[in-house]
Amino acid sequence: MKTIVSVVFVLAMLHSAASVAMDWVLEDAEHWMRQGAQDLHEALDRSAVGGRARNVIIFVGDGMGLSTVTATRIYKGQQRGHMGEETRLSFDKFPSLGLAKTYNINKQVPDSAGTATAIFSGVKSKFYMVGFDVNAPYNKCDRAINEKSAVTSLMKWAQDAGKSTGFVTTTRVTHATPAALYAHVNHRDWECDGGIPAPDRDCLKDVARQLVEDEPGRRLQVIMGGGWNPMGATQLEDEDESCIRLDGRNLIDEWKKMRAEEGASHAYVYDTEGLMAVDTNHIQYLMGLFDVGHLRYNSLRDRGPQGQPSLVNMTSQAIKILQKNENGFVLMVEGGRIDHGHHENFARLALQEGVEFDAAVELAMSMVDPKETLVVVTADHSHAFTINGYPRRGNDILGFANDSKTDYAYETLTYANGPSFYYHRRNDTTEANSTWRDVSTDSTRDGVYYQHFSPMYMEDETHAGEDVPIYAIGPQAHLLHGVHEQSYIAHVISYSACIGPHRSLCATSKSSAAAESEHWTALPILTANLLLLMTKHLLR
Helix, strand or coil: CHHHHHHHHHHHHCCCCCHHHHHHHHCCHHHHHHHHHHHHHHHHHCCCCCCCCCEEEEEEECCCCHHHHHHHHHHHHHHCCCCCCCCCCHHHHCCEEEEEECCECCECCCCHHHHHHHHHHCCCCCCCCECECCCCCCCCCCHHHHHHHECCCHHHHHHHCCCEEEEEEEEECCCHHHHCCCCCECCCCCCCHHHCCHHHCCCCCCHHHHHHHCCCHHHCCEEEEECHHHHCCCCCCCCCCCCCCCCCCCHHHHHHHHHHHHCCCEEEECCHHHHHCCCCCCCCEEEEECCCCCCCCCCCCCCCCCCCCCHHHHHHHHHHHHCCCCCCEEEEEEECHHHHHHHCCCHHHHHHHHHHHHHHHHHHHHHCCCCCEEEEEECCCEECEEECCCCCCCCCCCCECCCCCCCCCCECEEECCECCHHHHECCCCCCCHHHECCHHHCCCCCCCCCCCCCCCECCCCCEECCCEEEEEECCCHHHCCCEEECCHHHHHHHHHHCCHHHHHHHHHCCCHHHHHHHHHHHCCHHHHHHHHHHHHHHCC
């Protein structure tokens, strides 16, 4: 009876302001000892997965640094009616975890072009450079040097090994992160011919042309994201300042013509209805472009049949198409608009994008076998984004870091810089804390376009330079085990999937993972069970 009353009381308290205190009482020593024993039992039962990865899925949360991961986790839980801190993201459950050092060759704090080049090619590059090593000049094309400096990506490695390849992004398909999979340009903004300085237009192809005309772009079987403008389907000014073609070419039509001439089954789609109607059992090639520039933020997109698909929708269809290949596949999925939300100080939008990204990872894990699929979740860089103050347990992650009724209110989530400075700044006072707008009385704080506090103005909030997490599960995931150069990720993928530069090594060596797996398998399972029973006995 006592237990029933306690449960009823807890449920009631979760809907009251006193829920935090009640949960603290319940999370006593027995609670934490029991949870620790369960986690330890799971760890003891886990063994390293050896062998080779038939498939690889790499998820890149653009701008998803550790503070963003934590805030997203809390936000996800609170959206489901929980306090939030105890929530687990889908990739929190991955058994292997490492950290990546994100600096560019010439920058302490990086951009997405250089970091994506490192992740996908195994070679670090310069700030704003795509697909070249350090020798290529920045923002100027030199054909001879470019030819010597070009690096190959995991998409080329996979295609050469007979695997299917593709990518999904919420940005333009020609944007920095996806471009590093297939393109080589001296400046990330050279997405179309209109973005290349006139003297360099005859020196190299723009990113969009490389996607359609050159390898590995032309052999990608799945291409999904935004970007009608750089592909030449439209010439519309948009808020993303998307590159507009000057040559009059429609590269979408050229892609369709090329596929038809090859006799390959293919489809081009531009809305949710078209995407979900694709016969994935028979389609070999799919291009889905759903906006002039980047896709809309997930919470703001048109969810009707003629609207834009979610990242989950796109990931699902991509896997269904690629997994038909008996040799396996390599897929990149980017949650690109996490980054954009942060750049505008839109903390709510950034976290909503993070939750959608997490859902895409969860969906993918339900569709693949981790015994034959290496799944890596990481970020290209972090942001100048902070979780600060001493808010109470379960406090609204988008709320105040202190008690606004007794103290001068400030927000839990703030930025070191960005465009919100002028919104929050008051110029009618010289008193220290009164320099800023009183956020506790701001009626716009629940809106998606509310900008969280920044004490220094910049047109775009900046990236941050700390290490970012790498989560991994599947064959050889344990090789992502500590603090690594970001470029190391591609080397692990190469070895795990037996593609690219380490193909011969993985084909001839017996990995330490296999030996470790044999070791754990040989241990009596009784050992782990005995530990759990002893722990339970001590807790009685």
